[in-house]
Amino acid sequence: MSLDATTLSALHDYLAGQQAAMQTMLAELVKQPSDNPPGDCAPHAMRAAELLEGLGLTVERHPVPADLVAANGMISCTNLIVRQKFSDDGPVVALNAHGDVVAPGEGWSVDPYAAVVRDGVMYGRGVAVSKSDFVTYAFALLALKASGAKLRGSIELHLTYDEEAGGAIGPQWILETGLSQPDYAFSAGFSYAVTTAHNGCLHLEVTVNGLSAHAARPDTGHDALEAANKILTALYAYRNGLGAQKSSVPGIVSPSLVVGLIKGGINTNVVPDKVSFRLDRRMIPEEVPEQVEATLREVIAMAAAGLPGISVETRRIMLARPFGAVPGVEKLIEILCRQASDVMGKPVSTEGIPLYTDARHYSAAGIKTVLYGAGPRNLLEANGHRADEKLVLSDLYKATEVVARTLAELMS
Numbered sequence: 001m002s003l004d005a006t007t008l009s010a011l012h013d014y015l016a017g018q019q020a021a022m023q024t025m026l027a028e029l030v031k032q033p034s035d036n037p038p039g040d041c042a043p044h045a046m047r048a049a050e051l052l053e054g055l056g057l058t059v060e061r062h063p064v065p066a067d068l069v070a071a072n073g074m075i076s077c078t079n080l081i082v083r084q085k086f087s088d089d090g091p092v093v094a095l096n097a098h099g100d101v102v103a104p105g106e107g108w109s110v111d112p113y114a115a116v117v118r119d120g121v122m123y124g125r126g127v128a129v130s131k132s133d134f135v136t137y138a139f140a141l142l143a144l145k146a147s148g149a150k151l152r153g154s155i156e157l158h159l160t161y162d163e164e165a166g167g168a169i170g171p172q173w174i175l176e177t178g179l180s181q182p183d184y185a186f187s188a189g190f191s192y193a194v195t196t197a198h199n200g201c202l203h204l205e206v207t208v209n210g211l212s213a214h215a216a217r218p219d220t221g222h223d224a225l226e227a228a229n230k231i232l233t234a235l236y237a238y239r240n241g242l243g244a245q246k247s248s249v250p251g252i253v254s255p256s257l258v259v260g261l262i263k264g265g266i267n268t269n270v271v272p273d274k275v276s277f278r279l280d281r282r283m284i285p286e287e288v289p290e291q292v293e294a295t296l297r298e299v300i301a302m303a304a305a306g307l308p309g310i311s312v313e314t315r316r317i318m319l320a321r322p323f324g325a326v327p328g329v330e331k332l333i334e335i336l337c338r339q340a341s342d343v344m345g346k347p348v349s350t351e352g353i354p355l356y357t358d359a360r361h362y363s364a365a366g367i368k369t370v371l372y373g374a375g376p377r378n379l380l381e382a383n384g385h386r387a388d389e390k391l392v393l394s395d396l397y398k399a400t401e402v403v404a405r406t407l408a409e410l411m412s
Helices: 004-017 019-031 042-054 065-073 130-147 171-176 225-239 289-302 329-344 360-365 393-410
Strands: 060-063 076-086 094-097 116-118 121-123 154-160 183-185 196-198 200-209 256-264 273-284 313-322 350-353 368-372 391-394
Touching: 004 019, 004 130, 004 393, 019 042, 019 121, 042 060, 042 076, 042 154, 042 171, 042 225, 042 350, 076 130, 076 171, 076 183, 076 391, 094 273, 094 360, 094 393, 116 350, 130 154, 130 225, 154 171, 171 360, 196 329, 196 360, 200 225, 225 256, 225 273, 225 289, 273 393, 329 368, 329 393, 360 368
Parallel strands: 094 154, 094 183, 183 368, 196 350
Antiparallel strands: 060 076, 076 154, 116 121, 121 391, 196 368, 200 273, 200 313, 256 273
């Protein structure tokens, strides 16, 4: 059933009066660094919890055990959960955003932690991806509480800190430990489309072992860099064929492969005894991750076969499965597209994105999941993971109203 005019007006009026508070909260979240790596994110969680409690919300703090944190390449990680029960029946809806961010890097025109606002646009690391949705989801919940609408079920905020490391000790940990069992989930996204599918990602580390020797007598060693070059040539040839595979999902085109990190060697005058590199293989939703990994391992092994004195080790670093629709999510998608089109003043439909996100953990658990939140039409417009990351503040306000309206209708 669609929302009545009284509820729509109550949600709009409440959020219109909270715009300054929303901007202030987002600025405070940006000012607290949470770069991952290195992944010392517990301080940001504590600051976020303080801000949420200042809004009158009850916040559960769930520190992840230190051994799990270290195993996932981080220093500290605390997940936050806010629960609001409206009735004992009805759906449980989780709203998930991540507070960890990539390091700022070079090229900024402003301090990446200053939350500078120019002409209605806020600049800062994490302002769009995805600290803005801490604000979106919190104020959408507050608007529902203030509206007096009769709702069924519960809303939970899942604010996590390991998306940049794969999500295993954030959303996946929350679900696997039984801290939450939602029926629906929103994951952080952008304002002008409802994301219903995204790529998967495989990270492999390849270590090529040889034998060092003096550069004056290279014939007495086995050159690991020369062998790595043969493997890389084979991988790039394999990559050239990926463009022929096309996804049927709008917004997603083809698989991709990038070798993003390489290291090795001892000194300029020494035959390299070891070279390692890491590759990133993006998978379209139609691909089977196990088959992709098996093919890559075969390409690597065949390229190294027969090279004297050379051995190769291939290790999986991360596997993020593609995200797709869970049966029954159509109701949520229809409501969200309709409410977003009304608030944004232009048609908002579904799309896929060539990224991977925490949404996949919810869908893998059988939870009906979409991506939607504050931001522009795509990651490039937001300068996500680049210098001068930015968010148009009016998109933050509109996205919050969209989320509040959708929840009100879904839970009415």
